[in-house]
Amino acid sequence: MSAAQLDSGMSKTLHNGLQILELLVHHPHGLSITEIAEAVGVHRTVAHRLVRTLEAHHLCRRDRFKRISLGAGLVRLAEPVEQDLRTLARPVLEELTDATRATAHLVVRENDEQVRMLMIVEPRRARMHVAFRPGQIDPIDRGSAGLAMLAALPPEPGERAEVGAARRRGFAVSYGEIAPSVIGVSAVVPGARTQTSVGLSLFEAPDEDEIGRAVLGAAERLSSMLR
Numbered sequence: 001m002s003a004a005q006l007d008s009g010m011s012k013t014l015h016n017g018l019q020i021l022e023l024l025v026h027h028p029h030g031l032s033i034t035e036i037a038e039a040v041g042v043h044r045t046v047a048h049r050l051v052r053t054l055e056a057h058h059l060c061r062r063d064r065f066k067r068i069s070l071g072a073g074l075v076r077l078a079e080p081v082e083q084d085l086r087t088l089a090r091p092v093l094e095e096l097t098d099a100t101r102a103t104a105h106l107v108v109r110e111n112d113e114q115v116r117m118l119m120i121v122e123p124r125r126a127r128m129h130v131a132f133r134p135g136q137i138d139p140i141d142r143g144s145a146g147l148a149m150l151a152a153l154p155p156e157p158g159e160r161a162e163v164g165a166a167r168r169r170g171f172a173v174s175y176g177e178i179a180p181s182v183i184g185v186s187a188v189v190p191g192a193r194t195q196t197s198v199g200l201s202l203f204e205a206p207d208e209d210e211i212g213r214a215v216l217g218a219a220e221r222l223s224s225m226l227r
Contacts, residue, residue, distance in 0.1 A: 016040055017050050021070065024060060025135065030067030085196070086119050088225045092198065093121040096218040100211065102202035103130040104218075107145035107186070109195035114139060115146045118196075130182050130201040144184030145197045147172035152188040152195065171212040173205070185211045187219040191226055198222060 006015050019040050024031065037047035051068055054060040058073030093104040106119040117136040140146035141160065150159065151166035166172035171187040178184060186199030198219045205211055
């Protein structure tokens with residue numbers, strides 16, 4: 001669920017509707033009206049009206065078991081978001097994943113505390129690979145993408161040792177922080193309008209420096225394309 005807090009200058013109805021959409025992101029197999037009402041903290045009748053409105057706009061759908069899940073209308077709304085960045089980044093990520101046979105990702109800073117997975121490119125010739133869901137939100141202080149972004153900023157009192165290490169190396173490394181047994185290696189894209197990182201998720205990293213150099217090279221190529 002979103003960390004956004006309702007205040008007097010906001011629409012409570014719209015806030016609750018958006019909470020439902022954010023809730024359904026984490027439940028791809030759907031939820032019942034009762035489950036939605038309990039999670040959002042509204043009466044079942046209110047939840048029903050909210051869901052009906054979202055259905056009318058194709059933002060959620062109801063299956064034959066009357067479970068509610070996200071609708072295809074969200075794809076149309078999301079298409080223009082960071083479109084230029086994604087268009088430029090795709091060939092860079094494809095080249096990176098082909099070279100390393102690991103899952104490549106593009107992550108942007110969502111706010112002061114969170115990062116968002118904007119794009120995933122999975123390897124085509126790997127026996128097994130890490131899979132993530134685009135749009136996933138993670139804490140900025142956990143995982144290589146967020147650590148790389150923090151390392152691009154001036155040092156802060158009490159920051160994690162991994163942030164200082166990333167600042168010295170030019171790339172961040174994390175072990176099992178976003179998903180168990182998954183290693184992350186990320187580097188910030190210099191000059192991006194919003195803080196952005198390119199990275200890899202993999203199960204083994206026998207040579208961190210070699211993988212880090214590959215990630216840094218990809219970040220620099222994308223940076224040059226954004227100028």
